[in-house]
Amino acid sequence: MSIIAEYRWITPDQLTWFTKKPSALYELLFPDSIQESSKSTGGSPKAKDIPSALQDFKNFAEAIQNPGTNDELIIAKLPFMLRQWRAMIGEEGAQQILAEMAKGHPAIAEHLKANAHAAKPGKEDSHLLNIEKAWDGIHFVLTGAKQPSDNPISRALFGDRVIPDALGIMGYGPVRTLTSAQVAESARELRRLEPELSRRFDVNALVKADVYAIHDDPEELSYLKHHYERLLRFYEEACAEGYAMAVYMV
16 A cells, blocks of 8 residues: 655644644544544543454445445545545545546435535645655655654654554554644745755656655656645645644555
8 A cells, every 4th residue: 555645734722732632633633543432432532443444444445336335434434535635636636536426426416416515625625735655755855865854844744743643543653743833944945945856856866765656757756846836835824824733644
């Protein structure tokens, strides 16, 4: 499976709370990974066991591929799917995917017809960004290193302070956060180094360093530039609104 980088705006107040109660951050980011029973009883949240999580995935995959097999699950997952599509390819692309799915899944078409606001973006849809597999390539081009370090570019891509994953939800390490001041610092550095991505790009060096998801193809630069520009805008908008940031790999 691919390792995808995601970024989520959080408020400074939320960040303060998450440092005191780490499980609250994971409940916010991954509500489907938390046992409903523990949430409803007010007890400590617990991660779903592996068999349950795997079965959820299998059921969802089957429902997507075979219309009518589990329409209730598809409708329940639709808001999450839309957020992910918007985070990856923007509103126009998300609507195109949704339209195609509605053609093949009558339950989705009926749901959208009965719920006029179901396909419309909410305020928090703009708070999530997914840069697919571009994170390692961008980092290597601008820092010359494979491992994160204590500089604004590394922090922009990988985060800083670790929020412990006590529930054992994450497969590629815990969520890391940035304060609003660090977001502003990273936004400035991303803007300053924007021209350097093209100047420093050397596909041979990236391939030799075994940078993740990079192939011996000059077109890789276009892929990295596309996601860099999205990351830059996302950080600058977060900075303008005074947000902190959560960074994680899925």
